[in-house]
Amino acid sequence: QVQLVQSGAEVKKPGASVKVSCKTSGYSFIGYYMHWVRQAPGQGLEWMGRINPNSGGTDYAQTFQGRVTMTRDTSISTAYMELSRLRSDDTAVYYCARALLWEQCSGGICHPHSKNYFDPWGQGTLVTVSS
Amino acid sequence: QSALTQPASVSGSPGQSITISCTGTSSDIGGYNYVSWYQQHPDKAPKLMIYDVSNRPSGVSNRFSGSKSGNTASLTISGLQAEDEADYYCSSYTSSSTLVFGGGTKLTVL
Numbered sequence: 062q063v064q065l066v067q068s069g070a071e072v073k074k075p076g077a078s079v080k081v082s083c084k085t086s087g088y089s090f091i092g093y094y095m096h097w098v099r100q101a102p103g104q105g106l107e108w109m110g111r112i113n114p115n116s117g118g119t120d121y122a123q124t125f126q127g128r129v130t131m132t133r134d135t136s137i138s139t140a141y142m143e144l145s146r147l148r149s150d151d152t153a154v155y156y157c158a159r160a161l162l163w164e165q166c167s168g169g170i171c172h173p174h175s176k177n178y179f180d181p182w183g184q185g186t187l188v189t190v191s192s
Numbered sequence: 193q194s195a196l197t198q199p200a201s202v203s204g205s206p207g208q209s210i211t212i213s214c215t216g217t218s219s220d221i222g223g224y225n226y227v228s229w230y231q232q233h234p235d236k237a238p239k240l241m242i243y244d245v246s247n248r249p250s251g252v253s254n255r256f257s258g259s260k261s262g263n264t265a266s267l268t269i270s271g272l273q274a275e276d277e278a279d280y281y282c283s284s285y286t287s288s289s290t291l292v293f294g295g296g297t298k299l300t301v302l
Contacts, residue, residue, distance in 0.1 A: 096291070098238075105195065106230075106238065106281050108291040122290055156237060177285040178228035178243035185237055 063087040065157055065183035072189045078145040081186045083157030090138035091115040094160045094175035097131060097142045099153040100185075109155075112140060113162065113173055147190045157183040196221065196282055196294035203300040209270040212297045214282030215263060220292055222263035226285035229258055229267045232296075233278045241280075242267060269299075277301045 068082040083095065097109040110121035112131040119131045130143045140157055158179030164171040197215040204210040214221065214229075221227055227245045230238035240249050242258035245265065255270045265284070269276055282294040 098293075105296040106283075106293040108283075108293060120289065123288075158238075176243075177224075177226040177291060178240055178283070179230075179238075180240040180243075180249060182237040182239075 063159070063181060065159060065181060067155075067157060067183040067186045070187040070189070072191065073147050074192055075148055075190055077147050077190075078143060079147060079188050080141055080143040081155050081157075081188070083140045083142075083183050085138045085140070085159070088159075090133075090135060092162055094162050095131070095133070095140040096158045096160055096175070096179055097129075098156045098158055098179070098182075100156070101150070101153040104153075107153075109142070111160070111175055113175075114140065115162065116173065118173070144188075147188075149190050152188065152190045154185040154187050156185050194292075196284060196292055198280075198282060198294035198297045200295070201298045201300065203302055204269075204272045205302045206272050206274065208272050209268060210272060210299065211269075212267045212280055212282075212299070214265045214267070214284075214294045216265075216284055216292070217263055219287040220263075220284040221260065221265050223287055224285045225260070227258065227260055227265040228283045229256075230281045230283065231276075231278045232281065238281065272301055274301050 064086045066084045071079050091114050094111045096111040112119045114133045133140045161176040225245045229242040231241050232238045245260045246258045257268045259266050280297045
């Protein structure tokens with residue numbers, strides 16, 4: 062079955078970086094975008110960005126531009142999210158979530174797009190930022 | 193991109209129906225049929241319940257339904273059951289090619 066298994070909880074100091082992994086199995090890794098969503102304690106969901114595992118192309122939410130980097134290793138079907146210059150308000154559970162990749166073709170040129178819903182999600186990784 | 197607006201809480205008795213609203217703008221909900229809904233139980237990852245406004249993934253009960261009118265989307269749960277008690281989040285694609293979530297609604301089954 063489809064599984065997204067994330068790395069374990071992290072504790073970081075302000076100003077440091079954190080890299081969260083999301084190891085996938087049970088499906089074609091390059092056939093689906095990977096999105097990252099975070100949830101601060103007691104708060105709602107916040108979309109961070111997405112990566113096309115086939116091309117490595119990324120799109121980031123404006124809020125995280127310059128601080129987030131999403132990468133992937135297709136050889137081990139794993140996606141990564143690195144957040145730098147951590148602050149206390151980055152304390153949150155970080156989720157990876159899968160979305161189907163589809164292509165829009167015109168004149169022989171195809172452009173990849175992500176479906177706009179996530180299924181399934183990883184189990185979440187708690188990142189605590191504290192001095 | 194501002195978060196979509198959801199009521200903080202709704203409640204209903206077993207067997208009743210409830211509706212959760214999700215209000216955005218013409219740049220997100222009103223502009224696209226790309227609204228999805230997620231259910232989240234405490235300390236669990238969100239689960240997809242509705243996608244593309246009104247489609248149910250395989251395995252999701254037909255007691256869950258979605259709709260949209262203008263800039264407002266809605267999730268309706270009929271025949272409320274105790275297990276439906278959870279937080280519910282809406283999400284929409286935006287004109288900036290990003291995704292935005294609602295603030296979440298806590299559903300209490302009385």
